[in-house]
Amino acid sequence: MDSEATKQAEIKLLYDMLAIRRFEEKAQQQYQMQKIGGFLHLYIGQEAVAVGSVAGTKHDDYLITAYRDHGHALARGMGMNEAMAEIFGKATGCSKGLGGSMHYFDRKNNMMGGHAIVGGHIPLGAGLAFASRYRGEDRVTLCYMGDGAINIGSFHEALNMAGLWKLPVIFICENNQFAMGTAATRSNPLKEIVDRGAGYNMQSLIMDGMDVRKVRDTIADVCGKIRKDPQPYWIEARTYRYRGHSMSDPGTYRTKEELEKHKKDDPITQFKAVLIKEGLLSEEDFKRMDTEIKALAAASVKFAEESDEPAEEEVFRYTTVETDTSYKPIPTRPETSKENPFHC
Amino acid sequence: MQMREITYRQALNEALAEELERDENVFLMGEEVAQYNGAYKISQGLLERFGPKRVIDAPIAESGFAGIGCGAAMVGLRPIIEFMTFSFSLVAFDQVANNAPNILTMSGGQFRCPIVFRGPNGPAHQLGATHMHATECLYANIPGLKIVVPATPRDAKGLLKSAVRDDNPVLVLEVEMLYATKGPVEPPMPEHDLLIPFGKASVVREGTDLTILTYGRTMPMSLQAAATVAKENNLNVEVVDLRSIKPLDLDTILASVAKTHRVVVAEQDRPVCGIGSELTFQIQHHIFDELDAPIARVTMEDVAVPYAEKLEHAVLPTPEKIVAAIRRTCGI
Numbered sequence A: 001m002d003s004e005a006t007k008q009a010e011i012k013l014l015y016d017m018l019a020i021r022r023f024e025e026k027a028q029q030q031y032q033m034q035k036i037g038g039f040l041h042l043y044i045g046q047e048a049v050a051v052g053s054v055a056g057t058k059h060d061d062y063l064i065t066a067y068r069d070h071g072h073a074l075a076r077g078m079g080m081n082e083a084m085a086e087i088f089g090k091a092t093g094c095s096k097g098l099g100g101s102m103h104y105f106d107r108k109n110n111m112m113g114g115h116a117i118v119g120g121h122i123p124l125g126a127g128l129a130f131a132s133r134y135r136g137e138d139r140v141t142l143c144y145m146g147d148g149a150i151n152i153g154s155f156h157e158a159l160n161m162a163g164l165w166k167l168p169v170i171f172i173c174e175n176n177q178f179a180m181g182t183a184a185t186r187s188n189p190l191k192e193i194v195d196r197g198a199g200y201n202m203q204s205l206i207m208d209g210m211d212v213r214k215v216r217d218t219i220a221d222v223c224g225k226i227r228k229d230p231q232p233y234w235i236e237a238r239t240y241r242y243r244g245h246s247m248s249d250p251g252t253y254r255t256k257e258e259l260e261k262h263k264k265d266d267p268i269t270q271f272k273a274v275l276i277k278e279g280l281l282s283e284e285d286f287k288r289m290d291t292e293i294k295a296l297a298a299a300s301v302k303f304a305e306e307s308d309e310p311a312e313e314e315v316f317r318y319t320t321v322e323t324d325t326s327y328k329p330i331p332t333r334p335e336t337s338k339e340n341p342f343h344c
Numbered sequence B: 001m002q003m004r005e006i007t008y009r010q011a012l013n014e015a016l017a018e019e020l021e022r023d024e025n026v027f028l029m030g031e032e033v034a035q036y037n038g039a040y041k042i043s044q045g046l047l048e049r050f051g052p053k054r055v056i057d058a059p060i061a062e063s064g065f066a067g068i069g070c071g072a073a074m075v076g077l078r079p080i081i082e083f084m085t086f087s088f089s090l091v092a093f094d095q096v097a098n099n100a101p102n103i104l105t106m107s108g109g110q111f112r113c114p115i116v117f118r119g120p121n122g123p124a125h126q127l128g129a130t131h132m133h134a135t136e137c138l139y140a141n142i143p144g145l146k147i148v149v150p151a152t153p154r155d156a157k158g159l160l161k162s163a164v165r166d167d168n169p170v171l172v173l174e175v176e177m178l179y180a181t182k183g184p185v186e187p188p189m190p191e192h193d194l195l196i197p198f199g200k201a202s203v204v205r206e207g208t209d210l211t212i213l214t215y216g217r218t219m220p221m222s223l224q225a226a227a228t229v230a231k232e233n234n235l236n237v238e239v240v241d242l243r244s245i246k247p248l249d250l251d252t253i254l255a256s257v258a259k260t261h262r263v264v265v266a267e268q269d270r271p272v273c274g275i276g277s278e279l280t281f282q283i284q285h286h287i288f289d290e291l292d293a294p295i296a297r298v299t300m301e302d303v304a305v306p307y308a309e310k311l312e313h314a315v316l317p318t319p320e321k322i323v324a325a326i327r328r329t330c331g332i
């Protein structure tokens, strides 16, 4: 990459993190105005994990995550309009208003969902990777989860099989230190969450989840290794969520001081300072960027408000489908290997 | 076409082999399906023929491999997931009931989940409380799942093959007690591609005096009961094999009831919110005036299935219980 392209790629990291932040601030405001219902889990504080990791992938690598999914979807290229319309329950939403905040799907960006049963999506993530292995594609799956999800059975079953069959998947535990009000230290007996990987014979590592560059470089490096030599990785991303678990959480399980301490590591402020120091960005550039993003977020609310509700027949239409040959699943990558991928 | 007599087990095996042969996206995964040739030998010879990529032994992790199947199905593979029995599917309930059918709706139609879950289901012999659940009524409550229960070798083959080609999640609930039974089936591929559509019941015995609505394990029992009352009571009983629980063939059911005016539901599941509860509702709702007597049901008792053979017999549906229900309904 030439230096201008490199510079743009760096600035894009900041842009994407800021876009998630401003989008969610807007969503929070709309929630407080009671314009949206259900649960709303904000990703604020964790933006570097989604943005950095997505930047380390190829666009047709699969992404799957839990219900705290706005960040991953936006980082992957979903527009704010589609994202906001989804939480407004509108037909123009990314899942046609049928999914909601916890169920963002975006086929064109290989975003395989937002899934709301803790741990329930981890076998699906292994299954996406299984499909790549089955076809001999060098596609990698990124499967994100919270620190609370490592204690449920489906986590163990999926990681066990991923380890056994050497599935090309990166399991990323976004350790934001809490599952609702339960600190990770109260829910598992490990000193370090990263140690869970050893039981599945998985390469395991810790990543600073507040440093977007480190995240990107780690994931890019691991993806490269997996493409050459298919195998799963277990990565603990150390991060922190600044908002409550969901909008109804008063956050009494942590002190104000603790929260303030972590806010000093804010991934956006940190990276902005780095870019300014490196001369890739000025304070002016940042202001312009922020204004532009805020306008997009505001426009997304207008778009959502003005969009139509989904028609009632939509829900019946998408309960079962007519089997037809016109439906084409996501295209496969050209085969990279013909040999039998399974060793057992 | 020259029909052959083959077993229900062989019919399932042929269906798997033909679908694996036809489409390389199809694979079979489950416990002991490959090297061991299947706990019930349904997958006999398939590993040898199709190799370890297509016929895959999974660890004992129902939730894990059911979910792996769903993930693979989202991106276009056509998994056939074998449960050693559907009683074990209960530990994978989240995947079968909450992931497989919901992906289509939650994604606003962007992703389909064309997956088959299959294996023995319902009453077996002296396996005790944990291994004999008839799960059809549990799953029938979940929108988005299709459920078929073959009672003959021909239906076993034709329904399983249709299931593999369906773009929705389908449960093929097999009947362990019928695995060794024989029946006529069309010749295998390439000569004949046997596909039986869902939502089509089969009138397996025509009659005029009473309709037995049944499926699965109780289907042959119903035929036996019909033969008994024909001989002993001169009753001409019609037997309707539902074959497909969801979608349900209401047309055939209602037409039969409108003809006979008396109904016994003989089902292999339990009474509370069982399949018969739904059938009874549908019949009274649509053709209340056609009924000449209250509908009777023969089901498993609402107890955990005991081990002791005599007690087990006492709580499971039997031909004798069906005969008694027919007589009661006909005022004999």
Ligand SMILES: Cc1ncc(C[n+]2csc(CCOP(=O)(O)OP(=O)(O)O)c2C)c(N)n1
Binding pocket: A068, A116, A117, A118, A119, A145, A146, A147, A148, A149, A150, A176, A178, A179, A180, A245
């Ligand atoms: C199986 C299941 N149990 C409980 C819940 C309710 N619940 C939703 S989120 C959550 C906490 C999960 O925390 P974690 O996995 O650490 O993710 P985070 O919220 O920190 O992103 C709980 C208990 C659920 N959705 N699914």
